[in-house]
Structure formats: structure tokens, C-alpha cells
Amino acid sequence: MKISILKNQLVQAIQNVHKAVSSKSTIPVLSGIKMAADEQGLHFTATDLEIGIETLVPTLIDDEEIVQVKEAGAIVLSARFFGEIVRKLPGKTVEIEVKQNYLTIIRSGKTEYNLHGLDHEEFPRLPQVADNQVFSVQSDILKDMIRQTSLAVSTEEIRPVLTGVVFALKNGNLKFVATDSHRLATRESIVEAPPELEFANVIVPGKALNELGRLLADDDSLVDVLVSENQVLVKMGLTKFYTRLIDGQYPDISRIIPSTFKTGLTVNTKELQGSIERASLVAKENDNNLVRFNIKHNRLEITSNSPDAGKYSEPIDEIEVTGDELVIAFNSKYFLDALRVIDSPDILIEFTGSMSPFLIKLPDNPRYLHLILPVRIY
Known part of the structure; x- marks a missing residue:
């Protein structure tokens, strides 16, 4: 293989696929990035056998030559060394040439590196995903859906299905749903899909979705999502993202979402977030980051206390309250996680009692919902 490529395009391609490089595998080839040159350009692939990312740097972009393929071929190079070397190269273009025994020469300006590569034939092939179940969604919407639900996945492997978003x-x-049994997040959106396309219980690992979220653009470009029996493939322009699905049956969450409420509270998102953050400075010294709401006479008082740290109290008067008075306690971390992914200036919180789950909603977007279980305080 012998190619020449613009450095900035090479750096970006390595960054894109690097997210899928295995950091713990004992299989040497999985700690590398596969490069393959053909008439289309330069293909980059990485996988840890759970997720896989493939991106293409084409020979031409807007009539500008990006990659010059002088000799087709393929090689696997150490992701750590390759990425660090390329970022520090001095020139605007990089030449890569593979010699006998996988010796790879990297040149830029007056700088030259010789790296020991690996046989590309040993690199795992990414799965073939059938395109009979495909829908399209805007990149920024999918990114938001991931951001607003993946925070609620479980980090414990006791129940594997809860480590994913269904x-x-x-x-x-x-519709996306995630829960760790202490909180629950749902987000919905209308997407472009054939009328007959319908599926449920497709459980995607939360860790994989977080990596996908970092790849997705913050614009309205369409991405294609292909769903198969045990894989999901997301196509974003010239980049493809693969992930395995989690096997199992996701629990029915419809039974735990209250349909009625006794107390409603509308409050400014940032003001509430700031107050809970201040309360959590004391709350994090107790067992479960406990913060209390006392809702009474159109006034919300937020308190926390710890035998070691002391006490905190702050009222919020600029609120709207409907229904009954209420005292309720909760884990402040769960509440703050929810507030930090909300873009709306105000939120609506609906309570059904001091020991019942409460809902966080957006007044201007009924397609988002967050549920938190309270903590017993007596």
C-alpha cells in the first residue's frame, strides 16, 4: 500500500474510529486501526467486538484531491502510536507506505517514522446488517434522544438489560426508554420510516450509545438506522457505527408511570438546578445525596443536612404550584442529571405523594419525561 493524504483529514478519521479501539483486549490486532486503500479512497476501521466504527476518506471532496492512492492495499497499525504520531507531524500532507513484513513508513515534511504493522487479514470483519428494517432521523434529534435517556441506564451488570436503552x-x-430501577427517562420523536416498519425490545448498550452521541453532528442532516436481530448499524455520511444488541426482555415500564398527580410545580430550570447543586454540597456527605422539597403556600423550600457537614436551606418563590402541600426527599444526583440534559427554560414536576415516583416534564415538549423514585425520610 502506498498513499498520500491531507493531514487534517487523516487526524479526523483516526479520531472518529479511535472510539471503538479495544483498550483491554489481549488480542493485539484489536488495539489497532485498520487502513485499506482502494479506488474510493482510504477506509479506516476499528472494533472491540462490541462496537465497530468504519469511516471513508474519499479521494475527492468538492473537487479537491484528499487522498492519492498510488498502490492499493491494507495494514493494521497501533492506534495509540499511530494517532499520536500523526497529530505531531509537521506537514500538511502525510505519505504512508507499507513495505515487506508489514513495515510501515510514515513521512511528512522532513519527518519519517517506521512503524511495525499487523496483517490486516487477522482483523475481524464488521457484521453484515440487512437493510430491510431502516429508518431515518435528524442527527441532532438522535443526539438529543441519546443524551436525554442514556444517563438513566444502569452501571451494574446484575441485570444486563438495564445497562441499555430500549x-x-x-x-x-x-421511543427510547432507560432505567436503572431508581429513575427512568423516556424520549420520543417522529422519524422517517416505512408505514409497516415496527419493532420493540431493541436493547442498545448505553456505553455504545454514548460513543455514538460523540460522533453525531449537531445539525439536521439525516442519518440512517438499520436494525437487525442482534446488531444496529447507524450510517452518518461516510461513517458507519455498529453495535451489538443486548439479549433479553426489557421490563414493562408503563405500570410505574403515574397517570394522575396531586401536586404540580412549575419552576425555572436553571434556578432550580443552582439551588439543588448548592444543596448537594451538604447532601453528598450523607448516604444517598438526600435533598428535600417542602412545597407550601406557593413556595418551594429546598433543604439538606448532614451530621458532619451541617445544614442548607433556600427558598424559591418564583414558582407556580397546583394541588396539595408536600414534603418529599430524593437523591440529588438523579435530579441534577435530569436537569443538565433539559434545554427548556422551565420544567413541570408532578407529584402523587411523598413516597410515590414523581415526574419531570417539559411544558413545551410532551415527548420527554423523567421519573425519579423518592427516598423515605421517616
Whole structure:
């Protein structure tokens, strides 16, 4: 293989696929990035066998030559060394040439590196995903859906299905649900899909979705999502993201979402977030980051205390309250996680009692919902 490529394009391609490089595998080839040159350009691939990322740097972009393929071929190079070397190269273009025994020469300006590569034939092939179940969604919407639900996945492997976000699609409505049994997040969006396309219980690992979120652009470009029996493939322009699905049956969450409420509270998102953050400075010294709400006479008082740290109290008067008075306690971390992914200036919180789950909603977006279980305080 012998190619020449613009350095900035090479750096970006390595950064894109690097997210899928295995950091713990005992298989040497999985700690590398595969490069393959052909008439299309330069293909980059990385995988840890759970997720896989493939991106293409084409020979031409807007009639500008990006990659010059002088000799087709492929090689696997150490992701750590390759990435660090390329970022520090001095020139605007980089030449890569593979010699006998996988010796790879990297040149830029007056700088030259000789790296020991690996046989590309030993690199795992990414799965083939059938395209009979495919829908399209805006990149920024998918990014938001991931951001607003993946925070609620479980980090414990006791129940593997809870470490993922479950996808469901019906009548063009895509729904994400995640829960760790202490909190729950749902987000829905209308997507472009064939009328007959329908699926449920597609459980995507939360860690994989977080990596996908970092790849997705903050714009309205369409991405294609292909769902198969045990894989999901997301196509973003010239980049493809693969992930395995989690096997198992996701719990039915419809039974735990309250349909009625006794107390409603509308409050400014940032003001509430600031107050809970201040309360959590004391709350984090107790067992479960406990913070209390005392809702009374159109006034919200937020308190926390710890035998070691002391006490905190702050009222918020600029609120709207409907229904009954209430005292309720909760884990402040869970509440702050929810507030930090909300873009709305105000939120609506609905309570059904001091020991019942409460809901965080957006007044201007009924497609988002966050549920938190309270903590017993007596």
C-alpha cells in the first residue's frame, strides 16, 4: 500500500474510529486501526467486538484531491502510536507506505517514522446488517434522544438489560426508554420510516450509545438506522457505527408511570438546578445525596443536612404550584442529571405523594419525561 493524504483529514478519521479501539483486549490486532486503500479512497476501521466504527476518506471532496492512492492495499497499525504520531507531524500532507513484513513508513515534511504493522487479514470483519428494517432521523434529534435517556441506564451488570436503552418504533414514532430501577427517562420523536416498519425490545448498550452521541453532528442532516436481530448499524455520511444488541426482555415500564398527580410545580430550570447543586454540597456527605422539597403556600423550600457537614436551606418563590402541600426527599444526583440534559427554560414536576415516583416534564415538549423514585425520610 502506498498513499498520500491531507493531514487534517487523516487526524479526523483516526479520531472518529479511535472510539471503538479495544483498550483491554489481549488480542493485539484489536488495539489497532485498520487502513485499506482502494479506488474510493482510504477506509479506516476499528472494533472491540462490541462496537465497530468504519469511516471513508474519499479521494475527492468538492473537487479537491484528499487522498492519492498510488498502490492499493491494507495494514493494521497501533492506534495509540499511530494517532499520536500523526497529530505531531509537521506537514500538511502525510505519505504512508507499507513495505515487506508489514513495515510501515510514515513521512511528512522532513519527518519519517517506521512503524511495525499487523496483517490486516487477522482483523475481524464488521457484521453484515440487512437493510430491510431502516429508518431515518435528524442527527441532532438522535443526539438529543441519546443524551436525554442514556444517563438513566444502569452501571451494574446484575441485570444486563438495564445497562441499555430500549428502542421501539410504531407508526413512525421512535421511543427510547432507560432505567436503572431508581429513575427512568423516556424520549420520543417522529422519524422517517416505512408505514409497516415496527419493532420493540431493541436493547442498545448505553456505553455504545454514548460513543455514538460523540460522533453525531449537531445539525439536521439525516442519518440512517438499520436494525437487525442482534446488531444496529447507524450510517452518518461516510461513517458507519455498529453495535451489538443486548439479549433479553426489557421490563414493562408503563405500570410505574403515574397517570394522575396531586401536586404540580412549575419552576425555572436553571434556578432550580443552582439551588439543588448548592444543596448537594451538604447532601453528598450523607448516604444517598438526600435533598428535600417542602412545597407550601406557593413556595418551594429546598433543604439538606448532614451530621458532619451541617445544614442548607433556600427558598424559591418564583414558582407556580397546583394541588396539595408536600414534603418529599430524593437523591440529588438523579435530579441534577435530569436537569443538565433539559434545554427548556422551565420544567413541570408532578407529584402523587411523598413516597410515590414523581415526574419531570417539559411544558413545551410532551415527548420527554423523567421519573425519579423518592427516598423515605421517616
